[in-house]
Amino acid sequence: xPTDRHIFREGPAPLRxxxxxxxxxxxxxxxNYFTDWLDPxxxxxxxxxxxxxxxxxxxxxxxxxxxxxxxxxxxxxLENQTxxxxxxxxxxxxxxxxxxxxxxxxxxxxLNVAELLEARVLIAELIGTPPDSExxxxxxxxxxxQELYVGQPVLDAQGLVGQVVSVGDEYSEVLLISDRDHAVPxxxxxxxxxxxxEGTGDFNRIxxxxxxVTMDIVVGDNIVTSGLGERFPKGYPVGKVTxxxxxxxxxxxxxxxRPDSNLQTTGHMLLLFSGWExxxxxxxxxxxxxxxxxxxxx
Amino acid sequence: xxxxxRKPVPMPIYLILVLVACVVYVTPIPGAPNIRIDAVxxxxxxxxxxxxxxxxxxxxxxxxxxxDLVAFAPLGQHALGLVLICFFIPWIxxxxxxxxxxxxxxxxIGILMFLKFLSSWVTALNLGILPSLDAVWAVLLTxxxxxxxxxxxxxxxxxxxxxxxx
Numbered sequence: 103x104p105t106d107r108h109i110f111r112e113g114p115a116p117l118r119x120x121x122x123x124x125x126x127x128x129x130x131x132x133x134n135y136f137t138d139w140l141d142p143x144x145x146x147x148x149x150x151x152x153x154x155x156x157x158x159x160x161x162x163x164x165x166x167x168x169x170x171x172x173x174x175x176x177x178x179x180l181e182n183q184t185x186x187x188x189x190x191x192x193x194x195x196x197x198x199x200x201x202x203x204x205x206x207x208x209x210x211x212x213l214n215v216a217e218l219l220e221a222r223v224l225i226a227e228l229i230g231t232p233p234d235s236e237x238x239x240x241x242x243x244x245x246x247x248q249e250l251y252v253g254q255p256v257l258d259a260q261g262l263v264g265q266v267v268s269v270g271d272e273y274s275e276v277l278l279i280s281d282r283d284h285a286v287p288x289x290x291x292x293x294x295x296x297x298x299x300e301g302t303g304d305f306n307r308i309x310x311x312x313x314x315v316t317m318d319i320v321v322g323d324n325i326v327t328s329g330l331g332e333r334f335p336k337g338y339p340v341g342k343v344t345x346x347x348x349x350x351x352x353x354x355x356x357x358x359x360r361p362d363s364n365l366q367t368t369g370h371m372l373l374l375f376s377g378w379e380x381x382x383x384x385x386x387x388x389x390x391x392x393x394x395x396x397x398x399x400x
Numbered sequence: 401x402x403x404x405x406r407k408p409v410p411m412p413i414y415l416i417l418v419l420v421a422c423v424v425y426v427t428p429i430p431g432a433p434n435i436r437i438d439a440v441x442x443x444x445x446x447x448x449x450x451x452x453x454x455x456x457x458x459x460x461x462x463x464x465x466x467x468d469l470v471a472f473a474p475l476g477q478h479a480l481g482l483v484l485i486c487f488f489i490p491w492i493x494x495x496x497x498x499x500x501x502x503x504x505x506x507x508x509i510g511i512l513m514f515l516k517f518l519s520s521w522v523t524a525l526n527l528g529i530l531p532s533l534d535a536v537w538a539v540l541l542t543x544x545x546x547x548x549x550x551x552x553x554x555x556x557x558x559x560x561x562x563x564x565x566x
Contacts, residue, residue, distance in 0.1 A: 119457040120487035130476030158427040232472040233436035235534040236523045
């Protein structure tokens with residue numbers, strides 16, 4: 103028996119092993135992209151790994167706690183006054199909105215359009231963001247235990263944030279509207295022009311797709327969800343138009359918008375349980391394309 | 401002939417190191433939440449350069465899968481990159497060991513950039529796409545920690561073996 107055998111090696115790794123493991127990795131990627139077989143693994147991994155993100159938040163939470171604990175009385179009084187002023191303004195807006203909503207409901211009845219139902223919302227806290235800078239995702243502290251489902255719209259105080267793409271028992275993963283893989287049907291609030299808003303991989307830029315050059319759209323227009331596709335309810339703010347360019351030889355405009363929501367800084371999100379959607383699904387459970395969503399919700 | 405060799409890192413120690421590296425990897429940097437230190441890649445690089453084991457490919461693959469799970473990335477994304485690294489490093493290991501950790505930095509930056517390119521290509525399923533600016537900053541920041549990691553982990557006791565040539 104040779105005396106110099108040891109478990110570490112200095113020579114190159116075997117090509118056969120590299121090919122085998124490389125092939126395995128590519129197979130896993132293929133399965134991940136083209137099937138949903140690995141979704142249960144991801145959901146379970148979400149519950150296992152998310153607590154790690156809690157650990158990484160400890161320094162930030164300590165800083166927040168110390169800021170809260172050692173805030174001076176003057177600062178608290180100032181913040182209190184600011185909140186009172188803000189509350190007053192919001193109450194005034196709500197009182198105006200009540201009249202508008204009543205008028206809207208009456209007009210809808212006149213037009214024989216389905217009534218709007220109030221949506222149920224759930225507040226979730228952001229516990230972390232995955233480290234890959236190429237994807238824009240968030241981890242929230244609510245999951246299937248709180249009846250979250252894949253495809254659920256996520257909002258913050260300013261507008262649309264994204265949608266739930268993976269749900270564990272206690273945690274969920276959200277894909278932001280700025281991610282390259284995300285698209286949402288939108289509408290220009292002023293002119294009514296419809297389009298698809300696609301993420302660009304930049305938190306401050308979203309691109310509107312396939313808008314003909316003859317369409318009425320200008321810088322500063324507000325873009326809201328159009329409600330088409332039944333994934334996002336109608337009328338939630340998405341962003342404001344920041345640039346409109348005409349490309350030579352192209353029949354379409356190049357339009358970019360800046361998201362209204364604070365995609366990088368927001369700490370709390372609203373998860374929307376839209377009433378109209380559940381009603382539609384319960385009435386037509388056999389409609390093609392909705393079954394997967396029903397399964398996800400169950 | 402006398403030469404020094406290092407003990408391979410014991411598996412429990414390696415697992416603890418991987419766990420710590422994962423925590424470092426997911427911890428956001430204050431003021432730059434999109435820039436992360438890829439401590440997992442650094443650890444695998446260190447093992448391959450300084451404490452090579454016979455099953456380095458398996459080690460790279462399993463560590464990559466763990467990193468995929470921790471980063472909520474598609475399974476196989478980091479695993480593929482680390483397997484390729486583990487395969488190619490032995491070819492340059494000896495020449496790189498001659499240099500000080502600071503002089504190794506350009507190569508380390510190159511390897512980390514390759515990993516970022518691979519991640520971008522795999523994420524977008526597009527070979528024409530380039531890593532974001534944040535990714536470039538992440539590579540530069542990560543590479544700064546290479547000399548620190550080498551110095552710290554090299555302080556683990558070494559063994560000396562004596563081979564008697566006939």
